[in-house]
Amino acid sequence: xxxxxxxxxxxxxxxxxxxxxxxxxxxxxxxxxxxxxxxxxxxxxxxxxxxxxxxxxxxxxxxxxxxxxxxxxxxxxxxxxxxxxxxxxxxxxxxxxxxxxxxxxxxxxxxxxxxxxxxxxxxxxxxxxxxxxxxxxxxxxxxxxxxxxxxxxxxxxxxxxxxxxxxxxxxxxxxxxxxxxxxxxxxxxxxxxxx
Numbered sequence: 001x002x003x004x005x006x007x008x009x010x011x012x013x014x015x016x017x018x019x020x021x022x023x024x025x026x027x028x029x030x031x032x033x034x035x036x037x038x039x040x041x042x043x044x045x046x047x048x049x050x051x052x053x054x055x056x057x058x059x060x061x062x063x064x065x066x067x068x069x070x071x072x073x074x075x076x077x078x079x080x081x082x083x084x085x086x087x088x089x090x091x092x093x094x095x096x097x098x099x100x101x102x103x104x105x106x107x108x109x110x111x112x113x114x115x116x117x118x119x120x121x122x123x124x125x126x127x128x129x130x131x132x133x134x135x136x137x138x139x140x141x142x143x144x145x146x147x148x149x150x151x152x153x154x155x156x157x158x159x160x161x162x163x164x165x166x167x168x169x170x171x172x173x174x175x176x177x178x179x180x181x182x183x184x185x186x187x188x189x190x191x192x193x194x195x
Contacts (some may be wrong), residue, residue, distance in 0.1 A: 003027050003184075003193045007116070012061035012072040017158065021178040022071070027193060034060040034072060039085075046078040047108060051122050054112035062114040069192055072112045075177045077153025079105040084153040093143045094136075096154035097164065102133035105153070107175045111183055113190070123186050125179035127170030129157070134164055 009029035011022050019031060034057035041056060043049035058072030077084045079099055087093035110124045147161065148154035155161030157168075157175045173180045187193045 001026070001195070003195060005193045007192055008068045010061055010065050010068050010070045012057045012070055015073075015177055017177045018073055021173060021176065021180050022183075024180060025184065025187075025193065032061045032065060032070075034058070036060050038074070046076060046081055046083060046106070047110070047124050047126075049083065050074050050076045050108045050110040051112065051124055054110040055114075055120065055122065058112040058114045058120075062118075067116050069116060070114045071183075072114075073109060073178055075107065075109040075152050075174075077105060077107055079103070086150060086152055087148055087154045090143055093148040093154040094139060097139045097143070097148070098136075100129075100131045100153065100155075100164075101139070102131060104128050104130040107153070109174050109177060109179050111179070111186070113186070113192075115190070115192070121186070121190060123179070123182055125171055125174040125182050127168055127172070127174045129168050129175060130166045131164050132166045138163065 003025050005027050010032050011029050012034045014033040036056045038053050041049055041052045043052055053074040054072045058070045062070040084096045087096055107127045107129055108124055113121050142160055145160055147156055147159050171179050
């Protein structure tokens with residue numbers, strides 16, 4: 001498919017996965033990363049938290065990029081309404097993965113869009129991920145690869161973390177980091193892109 005746009009888009013993300021996914025829209029865009037402190041956001045609900053972080057990123061880039069459509073996104077892993085951030089150590093990664101083992105959790109990605117006139121809109125996609133009852137040895141082997149440390153929840157479904165996953169309910173690309181179908185629908189409804 002070929003989408004059309006007369007707008008100038010910025011993806012406010014350093015994630016190579018988001019860059020690749022957004023690129024599937026085949027519209028011109030630029031990457032400008034947001035230097036924000038995500039942990040400064042306070043919220044009582046995980047969906048509120050992830051939305052505020054996505055908007056924080058988009059607002060930071062919109063300030064320095066007038067006249068552009070800025071898209072910020074954030075992905076979190078939540079188990080029983082508790083966030084599992086990117087692990088900072090081997091032990092924390094193991095703790096995250098043990099918490100997720102043989103149970104289900106939610107992956108939420110929020111997208112914040114700021115249009116040229118400052119209009120803000122958001123969307124949040126939620127996917128349920130069910131982990132297998134894997135051994136500590138497999139978890140240890142996975143953590144040793146180093147893959148968990150830049151990923152919410154300590155795993156990547158698009159990398160070797162796939163060996164931990166039994167099944168998902170919802171959008172796979174949401175777990176990767178960008179709910180592309182929902183974002184496309186939203187951009188069309190806002191008349192930011194068209195067919």
